[in-house]
Amino acid sequence: MKSSFYNHPVIALVGNLGIVYLMFTFCRLVFLLLNWGIYADTMTWGHALDLFGAGLIFDTTAILYTNALVILMMLFPLHWKERKGYYKVVRWIYVICNSVAIWANLCDCVYFPFTGKRTTTSVFYEFSNEGVGGMTKIMGEQFIANWYLVLLAFLLSWVLWKTFLPRVKGKGKSEKSAFTSPLLRYYIVQTVALLVTIPLTVAGMRGGFTAAVRPITISNANQFVDRPAETGIVLNTPFSIYRTLSKKPLITPDYMSEEEALALYSPIHTPADSVAFTPKNVVVFILESFGKQHFGYYNKTLRNGTYKGYTPFLDSLIANGAMTWQYSYANGRRSIEGMPSILSSLPNYVEPLFLTPASLNHMSGLARELGEQKGYTTAFFHGAQNNSMGFQAFARATGFKNYYGRTEYNEDPNFHGDDDFDGTWAIWDEEFLQFYAQQMTKMQQPFMTAVFTASSHTPCVVPERYKGKFPKGEDDVMECVAYSDNALRLFFETAKKQPWFKNTLFVITADHTSGATDPFYRTTLGNYCVPIILYAPGDKALRGYDTQHIVEQTDIMPTVLSYLHYDKPYLAFGKDMLNTSAEESHALHWVASSNGYEFVKGPYALEFDGEQVTSAFHYRTDSTFTHNILKSIPADTLDQMTRQMKSIIQQYMQRMNNDQLVIKK
Numbered sequence: 001m002k003s004s005f006y007n008h009p010v011i012a013l014v015g016n017l018g019i020v021y022l023m024f025t026f027c028r029l030v031f032l033l034l035n036w037g038i039y040a041d042t043m044t045w046g047h048a049l050d051l052f053g054a055g056l057i058f059d060t061t062a063i064l065y066t067n068a069l070v071i072l073m074m075l076f077p078l079h080w081k082e083r084k085g086y087y088k089v090v091r092w093i094y095v096i097c098n099s100v101a102i103w104a105n106l107c108d109c110v111y112f113p114f115t116g117k118r119t120t121t122s123v124f125y126e127f128s129n130e131g132v133g134g135m136t137k138i139m140g141e142q143f144i145a146n147w148y149l150v151l152l153a154f155l156l157s158w159v160l161w162k163t164f165l166p167r168v169k170g171k172g173k174s175e176k177s178a179f180t181s182p183l184l185r186y187y188i189v190q191t192v193a194l195l196v197t198i199p200l201t202v203a204g205m206r207g208g209f210t211a212a213v214r215p216i217t218i219s220n221a222n223q224f225v226d227r228p229a230e231t232g233i234v235l236n237t238p239f240s241i242y243r244t245l246s247k248k249p250l251i252t253p254d255y256m257s258e259e260e261a262l263a264l265y266s267p268i269h270t271p272a273d274s275v276a277f278t279p280k281n282v283v284v285f286i287l288e289s290f291g292k293q294h295f296g297y298y299n300k301t302l303r304n305g306t307y308k309g310y311t312p313f314l315d316s317l318i319a320n321g322a323m324t325w326q327y328s329y330a331n332g333r334r335s336i337e338g339m340p341s342i343l344s345s346l347p348n349y350v351e352p353l354f355l356t357p358a359s360l361n362h363m364s365g366l367a368r369e370l371g372e373q374k375g376y377t378t379a380f381f382h383g384a385q386n387n388s389m390g391f392q393a394f395a396r397a398t399g400f401k402n403y404y405g406r407t408e409y410n411e412d413p414n415f416h417g418d419d420d421f422d423g424t425w426a427i428w429d430e431e432f433l434q435f436y437a438q439q440m441t442k443m444q445q446p447f448m449t450a451v452f453t454a455s456s457h458t459p460c461v462v463p464e465r466y467k468g469k470f471p472k473g474e475d476d477v478m479e480c481v482a483y484s485d486n487a488l489r490l491f492f493e494t495a496k497k498q499p500w501f502k503n504t505l506f507v508i509t510a511d512h513t514s515g516a517t518d519p520f521y522r523t524t525l526g527n528y529c530v531p532i533i534l535y536a537p538g539d540k541a542l543r544g545y546d547t548q549h550i551v552e553q554t555d556i557m558p559t560v561l562s563y564l565h566y567d568k569p570y571l572a573f574g575k576d577m578l579n580t581s582a583e584e585s586h587a588l589h590w591v592a593s594s595n596g597y598e599f600v601k602g603p604y605a606l607e608f609d610g611e612q613v614t615s616a617f618h619y620r621t622d623s624t625f626t627h628n629i630l631k632s633i634p635a636d637t638l639d640q641m642t643r644q645m646k647s648i649i650q651q652y653m654q655r656m657n658n659d660q661l662v663i664k665k
Contacts, residue, residue, distance in 0.1 A: 010193045012165035013074040017063060019163050020098050023156055024059045024236055027105035028052060030152070031233065034109045038229055047226070051233045054224035057207065061216060062239040064204045066101045070094045075197055077190035091164045099157040104237040106149045110142070116228070116659060118235045120218070120244040120357045208387065217243050219359030219390050222397035231360045244357065250350055252653040253610070255646035264647035267573045267655070268663065269558055275565045279374065280536070281504040282366060282560055283440070284450040286342055287484065288335070288457050291513030292529040293521045294481045298326070302518060310473060310482040313489035314508070314533070318545070322508075322535040325577070326547045329528040329587045329600070330512050331554055335389055335452070338511030341553035343367065343450055344398050345572030346661065349590045349597070349652055354390050358656040359397070364570060364663075366557050368399025370448045373568050377447040379404060381436050383427035383454050391452060400450075409435050426454035428463055429487040437494045445500055452511070455487070456480040474517045501537060505563060507556055508533040520623045524591050524598055525605050532556065532577075534563075550600050551577045552587035571663050573652060588648055599645040604633060606641055613642055 032039065032048065064071070073090045108119050143150050207216030218240055221231040255261070292298045296309025297318050309315060318324050331341035332348035340346040340353045344365035353359055370376040379402035380395035382388065386405035395403055409427050410417040412435060420431040427435075436451050443449075455462070460476035462469075462483040470482035495501050510530040516522040521529060532551055536542045542563075554574030562576040575585060586601035596609040600619065607615040616630040616638070630638075655661050 007166035008189075009074050009166065010189065013071065015165050016070070016074075016094060016163075017067060019160065020063050020067065020101075021056070021059060023098070023102055023160070024063065024105065025052065025055070026156075027102060027109075028055055028233060028236070030106065030149075031109045031112070035112060035232070038113065039233075042226065048233075051224060051230060054221075054234045055236065057216065058221065058235050058239045060204045061207060062101065062236050062242060064201050065242050066097050066238060067094070068201070070097070071197060071201060072194075075190055075194040077187050077194065087166060091161070094164060095157060095160045098160055099153070101236075101238040102156050102160075103153045104241065106153050108232075108237045109149060110146050112232050116232075117357055117360050118218075118232055118240040119237050120240045208385075216387075217354065217359075217390065218357055219354045219397070220387065220393045221360065223387065223393035223395075225396075228360050228362055228397070240357070250356060250358075250653055250657060252657050253646070253650050255650050256643070258654075261647040261650050264644050265651065267571050267651060268569065269561075269572055269576075270569045271562070271565075271567050273562075273565045273567060277374065277567055278564050279376075279446040280564060281440075281446050281500050282370065282376075282448040282564075283504055283506050284342065284366070284448075284556070285488070285506070285508045286338060286450060286452045287488075287508065287510045288453045288455070289477055289512065289514035290456065290481060290484070290510035290531065291516075291521065292328075292531055293513070293516060293518055293526075294478060295531060297324075298529075298531070299518075308471075310471060310478045311485040313485045313492075314531070317492075317508075317535060318533060321537070321543055322533050323542045323544055323546070324531060324533045325549055325551045326545065327550045327587075327600070328530060328532040329525070329550075329552045329589060330510065330530040331528075331552055331589050333512050333527065333592065335511045338553065339391065339394055339452070340398075342509060342511075342556050345554045345557035345574040347552075347554050347573050347588065347590075347652065349649060353656070354394060356656075358659075358661075359394070361656065361659045362662045363398050364661070365398035366448055366560060367395070367401075367450075369557075369561060369566065369568065369570055370446075370564075371399050371401060374446070374566075377443045377445070378402065379439070379443070379447070379449045381405075381432070381439070381449065381451040383409060383429070383432035384425055388426075395450075404435075404439060412438075414438065422455065422461065422463075424459055425457055429453045429455040429484045430463070430490060433487050433491040434494060437491055437498065440500060441498050443500075445503065447500075453484055453487075456484045456514075475515045477514050496537075504537070505560065506533075506535040507560060508535065509553060509556065523623070523625045524594065524607070525600065525617075525619055525625070526623075527591075528587075528589055528598075534559070536563075548582040549577065549580070550582075550585040550587050551575075552589070569663050571655075571661060573648065586644070588645060597645065597649065599641060601641055601644075602637070604629075604637070604641065606638075606645070608642070608645060613638065 070090060070093055111119060218235065221234040224234050225231050294310045295315060296307065296311065297315040299307050299309060330338060332338055332352065334352060336354040337348035337352045341348065344363055346353055346363065367378040371378040378400045380400040381404045382391050383406055386392055386407050392403050392405065406427055409415060409432060415431060415435055420427045422428050440447060440449060456477055460480050462479060466483055470479050472479045509532045513527055513530060516526060520526045534542055552574065554572065555577045556574065558572045558574045559577040562578060586599065588597060588599045591598050594607065596607060599606045599608060603618050603620050605617045605619040606613050613630065615628045616633050617625045618629055
């Protein structure tokens with residue numbers, strides 16, 4: 001009876017997967033012990049347990065991917081008169097697949113110290129030129145040097161073989177009297193189990209059920225660690241490989257020598273300001289989908305001057321006390337590309353930083369520079385589920401000490417919890433921005449905070465009480481933009497009454513643009529037009545509409561630090577917008593639709609495919625990119641622009657691939 005219970009396919013599957021979980025955890029322990037020297041200075045038993053617990057999240061994804069076929073075969077309602085042969089096949093698949101996963105984990109126990117990261121698919125490209133003979137030699141040497149791990153790997157595979165369930169002996173029961181025998185119950189149980197397991201497996205592979213949760217990737221490990229090296233404990237090697245299967249390695253181009261590249265452009269900022277540091281609060285708004293096309297202020301001549309836009313509050317703020325730019329651009333087209341650019345001055349080239357192994361690099365940003373060097377209180381706010389979009393992981397990796405999401409909002413007795421949830425993504429902007437203002441009032445000054453809004457997003461709905469209150473426009477998101485603009489108005493009404501308001505620099509921008517309705521905003525350059533607004537109450541010098549400089553999201557960090565007279569060296573791929581000449585200002589972004597770069601400087605916009613410039617436009621007079629002037633652009637201008645662009649790309653790729661995105665202080 002007892003043996004029959006454990007041999008039931010559903011129970012057997014749970015037992016088999018449980019064994020794999022234990023082995024992944026055991027491999028994590030081996031990894032920690034063999035690399036103890038890396039962690040000994042800061043590791044405590046409590047923290048180690050937290051890291052092991054977080055590792056189960058990533059183990060789940062890896063184990064479900066590894067055992068997807070095993071799960072299907074174990075639960076498929078197919079009753080065999082002779083099951084022994086069938087489960088023998090399942091057993092071999094189970095042992096082979098999980099052995100490969102376990103061996104990969106053990107290999108990283110010795111490979112990790114050389115790379116500082118769990119192995120990804122990039123390893124196959126790194127050794128692609130070694131040839132069969134070279135690889136055989138390398139592997140043979142490593143097998144001998146690490147013989148104890150080889151023996152352990154075979155031992156664990158043997159355990160997988162010996163513990164596999166079910167253990168079927170002899171022939172199965174006859175299928176006659178199917179409607180009265182246990183056979184009918186078998187079909188029902190198997191079918192129900194399969195139907196229930198499919199969505200659970202998909203959720204486990206993604207890392208969550210809801211649409212607000214982006215499938216977990218390597219960067220999510222950052223939210224559980226205190227320093228990048230600890231991601232090696234949280235992650236496992238199969239997960240890292242699965243998540244990078246579709247990613248080609250970001251190759252560092254060899255356009256020029258390193259010395260020549262640095263002469264053309266340097267991401268190292270060494271302030272020489274003699275003015276004392278000004279400890280102002282810094283508040284950054286990252287507005288979901290707030291492209292420039294939604295503003296009346298930037299589009300005064302649009303549609304013969306009749307266009308009013310959907311942002312009356314922000315239009316008024318710009319006109320009556322803020323500074324902004326006519327030529328301001330995003331560095332990407334997705335939310336996960338906007339956050340690194342805005343807060344850490346790290347652009348998006350080819351692949352979003354979030355989705356590459358470089359997301360585990362040492363990284364800085366406004367939070368780390370001001371928090372660690374100047375003692376600022378730092379916090380990131382996003383009204384969605386706390387692990388949504390990987391924001392919490394990135395915030396922690398770049399120095400934010402506190403995170404406020406839907407969980408913290410629901411715990412606050414001054415608000416209405418999930419009654420304010422929009423039903424899809426996050427807490428409504430109006431309520432969450434009030435929560436934001438309240439939390440900053442509780443913080444010790446100076447503070448550096450950032451909030452990522454959420455309501456101006458598909459499915460493009462507004463709270464019931466605001467139905468019909470805002471103009472709908474030609475695109476569904478425009479009504480939501482108007483709602484969020486009003487939420488900002490209410491935020492500033494509250495903020496003006498707070499003791500921290502007058503000592504604060506506000507930065508307002510968008511993560512990316514949204515659907516374009518005007519021909520100008522449908523060009524490759526128009527697709528990146530986002531507002532960048534600086535507002536410091538009472539500072540009359542920080543006002544105006546700049547129609548000459550070219551600015552981009554990566555310029556925000558160096559501009560803020562310059563405004564505060566920050567006196568420490570730091571790395572940023574942006575420029576100080578307040579102290580860079582118009583002639584030297586520029587913007588560079590990756591255009592996924594054309595699989596190339598777009599570089600904007602002076603009056604020209606160049607399209608670059610990674611090897612050569614393919615087209616050029618005089619964007620200030622040809623806003624819809626009608627005339628390709630590549631053949632008529634001055635040769636020296638084209639050469640200078642091309643070389644500077646290549647310098648930026650080369651240095652970014654080189655630093656990203658070699659974990660050189662920070663300056664050690």
